[in-house]
Amino acid sequence: xxxxxxxxxxxxxxxxxxxxxxxxxxxxxxxxxxxxxxxxxxxxxxxxxxxxxxxxxxxxxxxxxxxxxxxxxxxxxxxxxxxxxxxxxxxxxxxxxxxxxxxxxxxxxxxxxxxxxxxxxxxxxxxxxxxxxxxxxxxxxxxxxxxxxxxxxxxxxxxxxxxxxxxxxxxxxxxxxxxxxxxxxxxxxxxxxxxxxxxxxxxxxxxxxxxxxxxxxxxxxxxxxxxxxxxxxxxxxxxxxxxxxxxxxxxxxxxxxxxxxxxxxxxxxxxxxxxxxxxxxxxxxxxxxxxxxxxxxxxxxxxxxxxxxxxxxxxxxxxxxxxxxxxxxxxxxxxxxxxxxxxxxxxxxxxxxxx
Numbered sequence: 001x002x003x004x005x006x007x008x009x010x011x012x013x014x015x016x017x018x019x020x021x022x023x024x025x026x027x028x029x030x031x032x033x034x035x036x037x038x039x040x041x042x043x044x045x046x047x048x049x050x051x052x053x054x055x056x057x058x059x060x061x062x063x064x065x066x067x068x069x070x071x072x073x074x075x076x077x078x079x080x081x082x083x084x085x086x087x088x089x090x091x092x093x094x095x096x097x098x099x100x101x102x103x104x105x106x107x108x109x110x111x112x113x114x115x116x117x118x119x120x121x122x123x124x125x126x127x128x129x130x131x132x133x134x135x136x137x138x139x140x141x142x143x144x145x146x147x148x149x150x151x152x153x154x155x156x157x158x159x160x161x162x163x164x165x166x167x168x169x170x171x172x173x174x175x176x177x178x179x180x181x182x183x184x185x186x187x188x189x190x191x192x193x194x195x196x197x198x199x200x201x202x203x204x205x206x207x208x209x210x211x212x213x214x215x216x217x218x219x220x221x222x223x224x225x226x227x228x229x230x231x232x233x234x235x236x237x238x239x240x241x242x243x244x245x246x247x248x249x250x251x252x253x254x255x256x257x258x259x260x261x262x263x264x265x266x267x268x269x270x271x272x273x274x275x276x277x278x279x280x281x282x283x284x285x286x287x288x289x290x291x292x293x294x295x296x297x298x299x300x301x302x303x304x305x306x307x308x309x310x311x312x313x314x315x316x317x318x319x320x321x322x323x324x325x326x327x328x329x330x331x332x333x334x335x336x337x338x339x340x341x342x343x344x345x346x347x348x349x350x351x352x353x354x355x
Contacts, residue, residue: 189309
């Protein structure tokens with residue numbers, strides 16, 4: 001009788017222990033799932049739970065959900081020709097376009113000579129048009145922030161740009177590297193960065209200092225050019241104007257030790273090009289919490305462009321670091337907050353139109 005009771009009690013205890021263990025395993029599984037999810041989201045916001053295509057949404061998860069619904073860019077790999085292309089440091093320009101203001105379409109105006117293996121990329125005018133329309137369709141423009149021409153090129157050299165933008169006598173020219181065209185998300189991020197340059201370096205925002213740097217540069221050369229800005233922020237190349245975003249950004253975040261340390265690295269572009277890369281890496285390592293990326297640390301113009309890209313593409317940061325504060329900086333300007341809303345809305349509407 002006593003043995004039976006003990007046996008029954010033992011069985012009940014085993015059942016409860018099993019249920020407890022099962023509960024613990026389930027809890028641990030849920031904890032691990034959410035921990036992994038938060039880590040993944042922290043690393044790549046595009047992996048947030050999918051939102052609906054909603055042009056009225058203002059949030060980063062809507063933006064990235066809409067970007068994920070866009071069709072991919074189909075660009076055949078270069079394969080064995082990639083190594084051959086990499087030998088040419090400047091790459092190859094494969095097509096040049098101007099924007100027809102009446103139709104809003106890019107019209108090809110030049111077909112440069114290229115190696116045989118690049119001719120299929122040169123002939124793909126529909127791809128070129130799609131890239132141009134992608135930019136003009138997503139990013140609002142006005143008389144100062146407006147692309148007038150586009151260059152399509154191929155470059156796989158170790159040191160190359162995915163895209164860059166130039167001010168040609170008040171007209172902006174966008175250059176896009178087909179070699180780096182990937183997903184709609186990655187291209188959007190690249191173009192958002194280039195759009196920031198138009199936004200912060202147009203004729204109403206900055207003027208180029210009279211550039212006298214030559215093969216070497218002394219502190220006196222830098223200070224002389226800086227003095228021409230009359231107290232406004234000097235980027236090392238241009239003077240920000242009084243009410244410019246870069247003037248407020250630079251005078252707040254590029255002061256004191258960080259600016260002085262950067263100037264010494266900046267000199268090395270002219271005085272010691274071979275040592276510049278290592279010096280810049282050290283500068284970034286010493287000031288990592290002040291920049292949203294390593295590229296942002298290269299100079300104030302890239303810093304504000306990289307911070308703007310974070311402002312557009314990522315959720316609002318906590319503001320605990322200087323890098324966070326740089327992203328939050330744009331919220332101080334209602335017109336930039338509205339511009340962010342317009343860009344996200346354009347992306348979602350663009351995605352709807354592609355269906």
